[in-house]
Amino acid sequence: MCAPLQKPEPSEIDALERIEQPFPLMRQFLRRVLPGFAVFLVVLLVLVSYSANRVAKSIYLELAERRAATIARGVATVAPEAWAALLSGRGDASPDLAQAFAGEMRELALGDLKVYDLAGRVLFSSKADEIGARESGAPLRRVLAGEGPVVAVTQTQDGSPRYELYVPFLDDTGRLRAVFELYEPVTYLDALLRRATIPALAVPGLLLLLLAVILTRLVKRAQGEIDVRTRALNALRRRMATFLSRSTVTAAEHSVGDAADIASRKYVTTLFYSDLRGFTAFSETHAPEDVVAYLNEVMTLQVQEISRHGGDVDKLIGDAVLARFDGEDGSARAIAAARAIQARMVGCTPGPRIGIGLCRGEVILGVVGAPDRRDFTVIGDTVNIAARLSDVALGGEIVATDTLADAAFGAAETVSVKGRSHALQVRRWPAGRQSLR
Structure with a gap:
């Protein structure tokens, strides 16, 4: 099993967790x-x-x-x-x-x-x-x-x-x-007037009392239905939220009209892209249930550490993970999350190791897709660079652009990646160790 998750520390970025209450x-x-x-x-x-x-x-x-x-x-x-x-x-x-x-x-x-x-x-x-x-x-x-x-x-x-x-x-x-x-x-x-007045008051009073009793029972039943449906909707919302990024849930909750009305925006962020080295070969030599169990184990620890360090998992792509770390300190948090993931992978079940690519740059965040099937994600050249850096990372290794890496990374090197005419200046962590690929 993987190394246990460390106790979460207070995050500067709180997740939006608004549970809808039933109408009272x-x-x-x-x-x-x-x-x-x-x-x-x-x-x-x-x-x-x-x-x-x-x-x-x-x-x-x-x-x-x-x-x-x-x-x-x-x-x-x-x-x-x-x-x-x-x-x-x-x-x-x-x-x-x-x-x-x-x-x-x-x-x-x-x-x-x-x-x-x-x-x-x-x-x-x-x-x-x-x-x-x-x-x-x-x-x-x-x-x-x-x-x-x-x-x-x-x-x-x-x-x-x-x-x-x-x-x-x-x-x-x-x-x-x-x-x-x-x-x-x-x-x-x-x-005489009292004897005439009492029936005049009693009849409408009893009718109103009967109406109040009937309405109370109806409202009580209606409240029960509202509570049951609200709980069901909240449960469905929570289950659906596990399939979506936090930013997707937040955008959907704050949108007034159709999803197409959610405005796209361009901004600078730090991207985290991870991929399992040799996962295809691993899948061919292991039973499907073992493959799924291992993949869930690895994905779980990555999501835990990304969330603990204030990141947002944009999407899971097979055995790959794309996450964003927004904010001025996004790069530092992304590096910390990547190192924590690699440290916990040491205690995981034997299997393919993770290669992680880190890149900071401009992206476009918005709704992409057809009217009946959309995705709220990031696109742009920075996403491609992060994926390519993950490709060149060895198992258990982090590869970051030269401008993003801190002093603990190795010396700068030049790598050529698919889809780019110019080479990239990158640095690796940990520096100078044997590949686990």
Whole structure:
């Protein structure tokens, strides 16, 4: 087996590893939709209660107006002179008038009654000690100001709520002549309204509750489907990423439209090109499974070291590897990765050794291929030079251009490579050792 991988050191170039999270449909539903249902129910309850209260007061006021009219007609019939004098302000309530009011109260089952003139003075009251007193409360002032009947909620001495109903009394010409104040307990009509209101609230409330339960179950199922599909897509994405270079994945993730929209760019980088020496002969003399196992072993250690030193594997070409080391310090990292690979190859299963070529120069990075099968890779003369340097490298050797190699490389030499009319100045590492080819 190969020598173990050394503990990775922090890299200046971090790989783009963005794992897509499933859309939080259930969380959004619980945070927004269900509270919306609750708010709707509260608003519905408030509106219905408000409407019921308005209806109750309206009914009480309408009844009070009718009772006031009935009382006025009855008193005018029983004591017409006293009634006329009372309305004209020419006298106080007489015994006959008090008797007439008392008879009407008994007839209508009223507990209390007051009648005010236009100055707010009590012309008649079921409580004799209040006659002649002046009232300045807001409800009475509103009626005297022409706002129509007004209702106010007060409490009796025992704490029970009741309505004070202020009703204008108009003569035949529509002129305000007096104000009647009647009292009604709130329990009877309010109880009727509650019995009518509760079903009006319960039916839509239950329907909304049922709808919320159904939607919750549907959203829960949908969230489960989203989670399963997201996990499947992420797993597929991770598997697909193992077949692609890091730059390819990054370009695809940041592209908005079609892959053809990914712009090509020209820049300077350091290329790493490795190839197994004598791999064809090795394949002919070994079983296919042994060949594949050895190739995977060698490829694994190369990818590990290239990644550990901040490189990006552009592609695997049979038994060859093409990688890029971007950045100003790309050359130093490429050399370090190549040396680490050759060091680990010493401990590998016996087999063909690796020849590595290193070259720094200008390349074009972009999408190449047909619309239905593309590759995101580097092209250019620098790629060809790196491949040719790998060809002239012996097994276990690194061949780099003279300008790229550091002091640990051997002396400069001139080599001729296929496809180039001019010779190249290169240096080898390690220098002056026996070939393992």
